[in-house]
Amino acid sequence: MNRKNLLLFPIFLGAFFTLFSQESQVFVHEDKDFQDALALYNNQQYQAAQTIFEKVKANTKDYETEANSAYYSANAAIRLNQRGADKMMEDFVERYPTSTKRNSAFMDVADYYFDTGKYPYALKWYRKVDQSAMSYADEERFNFNMGYALYTSKNPKEAESYLGKVSTSNKYGSQAKYYLGYIAYEQDDYEQASARFDQITDPELLNEKLSYYQADLNFKLGNFEEAIAMAEKQLPKSDRKEQSELNKIIGESYFNLERYQEAIPYLEKYRGDRGRLNNTDYYLLGYAHYKQGDHENAIQQFNKIIGGTNGVSQNAYYHLAECYLKVDKKPEALNAFRNASQMDFSADIQKDALLNYARLSYEIGNPYEPVPQVMATYLEKYPKDTHRTEIQELLVDSYITSKNFEGAMQLLEENNSYASKETYQKVAFYRGVELFLDGQYEAALERFTKSLKNAENPNFEARALFWKAESAYRLDRFEDALTTFIQFQSQPAGRSLQEYETSDYNIGYCYFKLKDYAQAISHFAKVVNATQIDDERRNDSYLRLGDSYFVTSRYSLAQSAYEEASKMNGPERDYAAFQKTLCIGFLGNNDRKIDGLNEFLTRYPKSALRDDALFELGNTYIQANQESQGLQTYDRLIAEYARSRFAPSALLRQGLVHYNASRNDQALDKLKEVVQKYPNTQEAKQAVATAKLVYVDEGRVSEYAAWARNLDFVEVTDAELDNASFEAAERKHVEGKSEAALRAYQDYIDGFPNGIHALEANFKLAQLHFANGDKERALPKYQTVANSGSGEFVEQALTRVCEIYVEKQDYQNAMPYLLRLEGLAEIPQNRTFAQSNLMKGHYKQNEYKKTLEYAEKVLQAPQIDDRIKSDAQIMIARSAMATGDEDLAETAYQKVKAIASGETAAEAWYFDAYFKNKNQDFEASNVSVQKLAKDYSAHKQWGGKGLVIMAKNFYALGDAFQATYILESVVSNFSEFENIQAEAQGELAVIKSREAERNSSVDPNQN
Secondary structure (H helix, E strand, O other), rough: OHHHHOOOOOOOOOOOOOOOOOOOOOOOOOHHHHHHHHHHHHHHHHHHHHHHHHHHHOOOOOOHHHHHHHHHHHHHHHOOOOHHHHHHHHHHHHHOOOOHHHHHHHHHHHHHHOOOOOOOHHHHHHHHHHHHOOHHHHHHHHHHHHHHHHOOOHHHHHHHHHHHHHHOOOOOOHHHHHHHHHHHOOOOOOHHHHHHHHHHOOOHHHHHHHHHHHHHHHHHHOOOHHHHHHHHHHHOOOOOOHHHHHHHHHHHHHHHOHHHHHHHHHHOOOOOOOOOOOOHHHHHHHHHHHOOOOOHHHHHHHHOOOOOOOOHHHHHHHHHHHHHHOOOOHHHHHHHHHHHHOOOOOOOHHHHHHHHHHHHHHOOOOOOOOOHHHHHHHHHOOOOOHHHHHHHHHHHHHHHOOOOOHHHHHHHHHHHHHHHHHHHHHHEEEEEEHHHHOOHHHHHHHHHHHHHHHOOHHHHHHHHHHHHHHHHHOOOOOOOHHHHHHHHHHOOHHHHHHHHHHHHHHHHHHHHOOOHHHHHHHHHHHHHHHHOOOHHHHHHHHHHHHHHHHHHOHHHHHHHHHHHHHOOOOOOOOHHHHHHHHHHOOOOOOHHHHHHHHHHHHHHHOOOHHHHHHHHHHHHHHHOHHHHHHHHHHHHHHOOOOOOOHHHHHHHHHHHHHHHOHHHHHHHHHHHHHHHOOOOOHHHHHHHHHHHHHHHOOHHHHHHHHHHHOOOOOOOOHHHHHHHHHHHHHHHHOOHHHHHHHHHHHHHHHHOOOOOOOOHHHHHHHHHHOOOOOHHHHHHHHHHHHHOOOOOHHHHHHHHHHHHHOOOOOOOHHHHHHHHHHHHOOHHHHHHHHHHHHHHHHHOOOOOHHHHHHHHHHHHHOOOOOOHHHHHHHHHHHHHHHHHOOHHHHHHHHHHHHHHHHHHHHHHHHHHHHHHHHHOOOHHHHHHHHHHHHHOOHHHHHHHHHHHHHHHHHOOOHHHHHHHHHHHHHHHHHOOOOHHHHHHHHHHHHHHHOOOOOOOOOOOOOO
């Protein structure tokens, strides 16, 4: 311990020597002025004396009188602190080289400066003294004063040489030994210092000064009992500052004697340097509490150690981590172990800290680095360690618990000894499910296949088969899906799984998609009669059962199935009611069909099938010879649903009705309206063909030709060639020859750009490109269909256009198509898709009011899954934050947290921590950050933001170590996120500035 700053009040040495040397004889001069001046000088009337000495010097003719006058005048000038006084004395020595006062002049000036504490000035003049001309008494005084002046001027080596010359002096010996001892003390030569102090006999020095230094010397020499005794003896005689230092000596002595309980009161009384302790002081107190089992108080001391990079700090952080574990504060322990593991002052502590850091990372997650990386670091650093097997197992499990299944697969493929085939089987399965949920069905299929190749566990083998089949189904590979679902059903282990309950339902759908309706009926019948099936699938199975009967013309059975579906009041009850009414019509009862359709229109005012019902009702009226009602119904359809795919057909039907009734002018009006409002559609082309017949009937062929020439979608082509070319492409498509079909559809479009089947060919060509993953080539084909206005394929084409633009985050181009899709979508899922992405598009354009409107629309949609709900809630939350409505944001984020997954969930947990910090619920906020770190470590940006919140929480809870360590880690590990790094640096600067006020080890300017 360095005590340099404690020294030393100046020792005034006037008691040990006189101000001036005594002359051997009294100078007598006849000049009265000189004697008067000398009397004034001796009475310290220097100004008056100097005036007279200057007058005498100017007027006397006596050399000695002149020299003495110059001498005293210069001395007076020095004592009056006049400018140029030193020069006056130097001039005296130069002008009067034979004066008897020449040598004493230097000594007198030096002694004056020494007595007034101006030691650098004293040294300057002592160095001019001729030592060979001194008396013994003057020489002793000279050596002591010179030594002391050198000591005070920080020149201990030279000081020792002068003080050593008087160490045996009766007059100066004790003081010389004191300073010689102190010089040795300051140079950490404690044995020499102790030896010199022991030789001092002066009782004043012994009582007033030496007890403190001897106590400290004994402490530094390891004589702790003696240090305690001497320090306790000195305590009552000391001032406050020295008492603080003595308490430290006693406390540290007890500490080194491992008497921690006795050490604590004294260590607590130490006030530090200028009222500030340092990291070592906090360590001693913390460790003393730690050894007493008082972990809470140990933590309070250890966590004040900030920025330490030495062995003491490493030891402190390790014990701090142990204390945190004792009080079940594992996140805090993680940070402390990590810090200790990053220091190499003690290899044993570093290794054990890294081991515990790895274990805790696995247990609670790690906000700084991926948990598998922590395990890999340990294995790489200690490849032959006895804990190797344990860490290998934790490494594999860490990938799994952090849901990094792809990383786990890669690890096991490169190190198959780390785990069993069964572990790999499970990991591959979970990765497949993860990809499936993300809609990456091709990649999911590959992982399920890998899982099946390592089939060890029958349950996971069966589950992999099921989800492999599901993936194939989503890829429209219905035959593969069917084969695999049947294989799943044959697995004994599969029958005990939850997936088995839905297997007949899935197989039924495969047959349905393959148009094997007999088999579809068989399996959907099993589903509706099953006891374990949920109501949603039972209801859907009744519908598909009805559809299967319907397409095979078994209308009575279809009607019964639709009736059962209607009773369940499911989300598609309007569809069931509509189909049931169609069955009534096919069974020959048009009157009941008409009643049923009118009832449908009344009961389901918001149904997406209303345009279907109106069109069917109009057709039925016409079939029932109720022409007026039929035409009115068509008018209603066209007025209410002008963008419906049935609108052009309704207009066309009106034209045909008028034509069949020989109302040719009315027929032409309707047919031309079809062409005008819905050009390029199949209905428009049929309208042109029918109009041609009308014109021919009336002999107005030239009028027809003039009209038709202005229609750019009408070509004079051979209809048979058109149909033959399209049918060739269709045949290749049906046969599954995708590449040949691609070429054939393109050939048709090139040959018949406005042909009869042009829209259908564009749509099917787009579908083939899309299935091949070539979305850029699919897009313009889909746009051709989507921009046609209406028709069978418009909704599907619009949906695909939107999907492609949204996937590219190109909302500027997506928004117009999304608006159209929202307006004309008949399939509820498509409308919800449009609204959901309109919501996101408005958010990206900072249109928060519109964002909130669409979010509410999305949440009101029936049968939306949690992913869509969380998207809507996150948009509400973000928009609320952007507009300063944090109450709404907090509510929305709570809803997101309950249902979201992936990055959206990470965001929700961050804001959960944010709002809890804002509400000063700091410990609960930390729990949320830890949840974020453990379960969503892949989303580093939110983890980094969460760590800054955690640091604020810890500082508010009085844990400066945790706060600064976390912020320093963010600064080091999150450089790719400049905003997060800058916020961490700002918080760190504030905390260090505050901590520097009480901890002298903290540099507030070092981040």
